[in-house]
Amino acid sequence: MAVCARLCGVGQSGGCRQRQLEDGEEDEVRIEAGAVQTVPRGPRTLLQLPPEILVEIFSSLPGTELPGLARVCKKFRHILSTDTIWRRRCKQEYGVCENLRKLEVTNVSCQDVYVKLLHQYRHILGLWQPDIGPYGGLLNVVVDGLFIIGWMYLTPHDPHVDEPMRPKPVFRIHLMERKSATVECMYGHKGPHNGQIQMVKKDEFCTKCVQTDYHRMSGGRQEEFRTWLREDLGRTLEDIFHEHMQELILMKFIYICQFDNCLTYRRIYHPPSRPDNLMRPGFFKGTYGSHGLEIVLLSIHGTVAKVTKITGDPNVPAGQQTLEIDLMRTVQLPDVEHLRNFDKMSRLILDVQAQIQREQRLQESMEEDGREAAAPARVEPARPSSVLRSPEDQDAKQDSEPQTPVVQSFVLPAEVMARNEEYPRVWRMCFYGTGLIAGHGFSNPERTPGLFILFDEDRFGFIWLELKSFSLYSRVRDKFQRAEAPSPEAFDEMLQSMQTWTK
Ligand SMILES: [Zn+2]
Structure with a gap:
């Protein structure tokens, strides 16, 4: 030490x-x-x-x-x-x-790089969530050549949820001379300029820009707004007026402008995964109606899958658990013709909800009677059908009985709104789940019933019964460095504390 x-x-x-x-x-x-x-x-x-x-x-x-x-x-x-x-x-x-010999030109040694750059800033490598109020975000700090770079991962433009993420550098650190490393802010269009980085405590650091005039544009705020709209959201002023989104979007712009010169980041982890998981946990992009695309984190905890927001909106902020899926309650969907009927599908889900409520009441009354609550017959969590496994997994399980691949046609009920018409048309498994909805400012949050649809290894969907809307989620394929949780407990702890960050 x-x-x-x-x-x-x-x-x-x-x-x-x-x-x-x-x-x-x-x-x-x-x-x-x-x-x-x-x-x-x-x-x-x-x-x-x-x-x-x-x-x-x-x-x-x-x-x-x-x-x-x-x-x-x-x-x-x-x-x-x-x-x-x-x-x-x-x-x-x-x-x-990198070819470290290049350094000789600048009279910087590999020892300098190790001691004054890599070792000095090792605590900020990894995955982080910026504290931008309800909006959140995803930052990966990596060693890239002779630089340490902070990449902010922006979602693709709404509603193209299958397109790749758009990493954007927000700061970089390098050794320009022997003495010490230089921190540079990368915001704005005028090139890198002076910045600072400070470790606040373990797993929390902040960045500061000391030349915010580099962020300003000659056309003033209006030009900055248009540029942000075009680059970050892929929209024009005309688009957002046409879609009646101007208020939501202007509010976001004004809010994030406050964090122009100073941002705090808290460490987050990639969820741990087990070979028997129904679906590989990880980061996904999802459609959230007029809030656009958001980044979420799917993690599996025994018989429950949780989907937590990494980015958020003024209704349900970043850090909140947007979906909770009960992997014990599979739902068998009817064939396509009947699936179009919203009432039929709705009844299927509400039946499961009623069953859960009956079980809870029974449990409570037995506890009141002081009797040992007879646990409802435990069923094994649903196993992924063979189609979900990779070919290697299947080879390993050759001696087990062959399963018929379950792939069935899928179509959204007529009344359900989807942001993206290009959703998958086959499904593998469906589960009962709940989704978190809330009023502006996270008022009156409530978990409401819905249907979780597993389409394939990289995509899932959720039908929000009460909202009559559909969210489609697609896996973030980027590999994040130094993002593993030290233990499953550390990951659970992170999920817990994330919920309090935005409150
Ligand atoms: Zn700056």
């Missing part, structure tokens, strides 16, 4: 394990299980090894151990100034594949 603190340039190295040696004094040292110990003089010591072997040994140690070694003796210090050691650490620990 002391070594680490020294590397960051904070704190004292007082806790160092090695005693400090005078220049020129050469004690003998050997490495055991990563620790450095001084030992009595003997024939087999590290110091007697040829320098090229020492370079090889030191290159395979974690970079954080190296400053401690440098303090051991003059010879070690000299060897540790070899840039190949640091080049290898940059590559192995941070995946820097």
